[in-house]
Amino acid sequence: MSRMPRWPADSRARLADAALDLFSQRGYSAVTVDDIADRAGVTARTFFRQFRDKEEVLFAEDDLLLPSLLATIAEPTGPVAAEPLMARALGALAERMQSAHEPLRRRQAIIDSDVALMGRELAKQARWQQAISAALAERGFDPADAGLLAAIGFALFRRELHAWLADPSIDATPLPERIRAALPSVRTVLDAATTH
Template sequence: MPRWPDDTKQRLVEAAYDLFVDRGYSETTVAQIADRAGTTSRTFFRHFPDKEEVLFSEDDELLPLLVTSIERSSGASDSGEMMREVLGVLADSMSGHHERLAQRDRLIAENVALGGRELAKQARWQHSVADALERRGYRRDDAAILAAVGFAIFTGALHEWLESPHTDLRALVDERFPRVAGALTWPVP
């Protein structure tokens, strides 16, 4: 029988967010997070390498979901339709977490080190998406372009959604596809 309940990681995440919001990210320690979660610092470090990683814990589920969606995407007649389907799955999985994601976004915006970690994570995601697209049959250069465009579409929609909680994230993603296509045909000024 495990010493700690199975929800330890989730309790640590919730405790961390509560403390980050109440005290500020920089003023919160791992010991405080562990104490709030009813566990120890040692247990914290079994789940996370540092307190920064708590803010990126969703990567463990979202990135594999995205990659699997690419690999299993069905019925798409072109790359745009396939990416719309895949990004829609990601949007749906995030839609129920608006408040937490908005808190995370504010914390990252307020802390330069967290911004750097986010950029590193984004680069990893983009590379993983390009790899999945390449496994699906796209040339490496094309896969990298699709990953970059998909990333731009999704992050733009995500930031708009975080500022407007009464909108639908999937709808915001869908709205961006024709806008990207249109932007590629604009005349040069």
């Protein structure tokens, strides 16, 4: 019994935690991969075996959320219009993020502080958008519409997510509620006008 692994397990999780802590304390660019590896008790080579590059340690978790989002979109429910489907899919995604307000907040602060990280986040979201667009087309939407729908949904989701993360109060309006409340505004925004 008493299996003694040669090294403590979960080096991946320890690296991710160490990275988030150090980035928060000193700022992304002031932290080297060696720093992260040291704090996690491994070498830099192990870091790069777990994460493609220094940036990826902040985004690896995201990949766990996409499949369930796609599943929600694909759920067979008979004919459905774009708006209620978006409400259901984005609402479900928001539910799953609801419990992680504080970690998400720290992470977003780091990303917002570095242009390259911002780019990485947007690139990842673009691939999500692509996948969602494909899922919408699969369900029978016109492909051209599907792309625009996915783009609009994401723009709206991003806006509400940032507003939610920026709100420090513990009993702020929950994210899913924000999303559902914001959806109708897309309809009216094109008719907005200036006074000068």
